[in-house]
Amino acid sequence: MKTLRENITSKYLEAANRLRSKSARRRIVAYVESYDDVFFWRTVLSPLEDDTRYFEVMLPSHQRLERGKKSVLMNLLSQQVGEDMIACVDADYDWLIQGATHTSRQMIGNPYVFHTYAYAIENLQCYAPSLHDVCVMATLNDHQVFDLEEFIRQYSVAIFPLFVWSVWYYRRADYHEFTITQFSNVIELGGFSLQEPEACIARLRRKVSHKISQLQQKNPDAKESYLALKRELTGEMGITPDTTYLYIQGHHFFNKVVLPVMNKVCSRLVREREQEIRQQAIHDTQRRNELSCYSHSTQDVEQMLKKNVAFLQSEPYRRLRSDLERFVAGRKTAAATNDLSRTQA
Numbered sequence: 001m002k003t004l005r006e007n008i009t010s011k012y013l014e015a016a017n018r019l020r021s022k023s024a025r026r027r028i029v030a031y032v033e034s035y036d037d038v039f040f041w042r043t044v045l046s047p048l049e050d051d052t053r054y055f056e057v058m059l060p061s062h063q064r065l066e067r068g069k070k071s072v073l074m075n076l077l078s079q080q081v082g083e084d085m086i087a088c089v090d091a092d093y094d095w096l097i098q099g100a101t102h103t104s105r106q107m108i109g110n111p112y113v114f115h116t117y118a119y120a121i122e123n124l125q126c127y128a129p130s131l132h133d134v135c136v137m138a139t140l141n142d143h144q145v146f147d148l149e150e151f152i153r154q155y156s157v158a159i160f161p162l163f164v165w166s167v168w169y170y171r172r173a174d175y176h177e178f179t180i181t182q183f184s185n186v187i188e189l190g191g192f193s194l195q196e197p198e199a200c201i202a203r204l205r206r207k208v209s210h211k212i213s214q215l216q217q218k219n220p221d222a223k224e225s226y227l228a229l230k231r232e233l234t235g236e237m238g239i240t241p242d243t244t245y246l247y248i249q250g251h252h253f254f255n256k257v258v259l260p261v262m263n264k265v266c267s268r269l270v271r272e273r274e275q276e277i278r279q280q281a282i283h284d285t286q287r288r289n290e291l292s293c294y295s296h297s298t299q300d301v302e303q304m305l306k307k308n309v310a311f312l313q314s315e316p317y318r319r320l321r322s323d324l325e326r327f328v329a330g331r332k333t334a335a336a337t338n339d340l341s342r343t344q345a
């Protein structure tokens with residue numbers, strides 16, 4: 001049963017905004033899915049604030065510890081979403097499948113629901129061109145010992161054909177026959193070595209090729225629809241083989257692909273810096289002090305990834321920013337119309 005607070009929240013926000021003076025800023029509540037989303041969406045929404053409006057990012061319910069997209073959308077719809085209340089969610093596959101499910105239609109059809117376009121915030125936190133900079137933030141060592149951006153590009157190209165199959169299934173009623181979990185299991189890196197990254201990519205290609213052969217045998221009449229979907233993804237939706245990593249399951253990509261690789265890169269950078277200190281120290285006391293100082297200055301790479309805001313240069317963010325700018329422009333138009341009506345009255 002809905003609480004009284006839940007039923008009147010939207011109307012209360014509208015009334016509270018009307019009671020403020022014209023010079024006061026209007027509050028727009030932005031519901032997000034989880035604690036990790038708060039900083040991400042604060043980063044996205046802050047540039048849109050001015051002397052007329054501000055956003056307050058919050059979780060979907062103060063009454064119950066509910067999280068996730070479903071909770072956000074249900075909470076939003078139950079409170080008569082409007083100009084003072086928006087939902088900010090991960091796109092998951094709901095953008096890719098273009099209305100094939102009820103949740104997808106809710107997400108892409110509601111002008112007050114905004115999504116990442118990328119699968120999740122984790123994909124954007126791992127924006128490939130920025131990964132070296134994240135290593136520098138974590139280790140304070142700017143030596144590029146491994147080309148992370150190129151590795152992620154090769155990873156993306158290797159998994160792209162199977163990614164198309166994954167989306168193909170999710171646009172149909174039989175998506176359970178090839179789930180996102182099954183897809184993620186195929187595209188795991190397995191063992192990774194900084195000395196032989198090409199072996200890791202070659203192994204990945206073999207796994208992907210084997211699975212594609214199975215799916216082709218299972219769906220002998222799917223060639224035309226598969227190719228049509230591939231053209232749509234790369235043409236209309238702007239998803240290239242090089243950027244496939246942005247549209248696969250975010251937690252999997254973050255935890256099973258990027259983090260293991262970056263941990264190895266950062267470990268090497270730390271050892272390199274420590275060795276440099278040992279070689280340059282004049283005496284033991286200086287060596288201990290410098291090593292201690294350096295150790296206290298380094299950061300956990302996982303936390304640095306979660307705070308990485310370089311996604312502001314990415315294509316999914318540009319699409320999201322465009323959606324939010326249209327929303328803000330629409331609010332300005334509505335506010336001007338209301339002011340004119342009150343003046344005439």
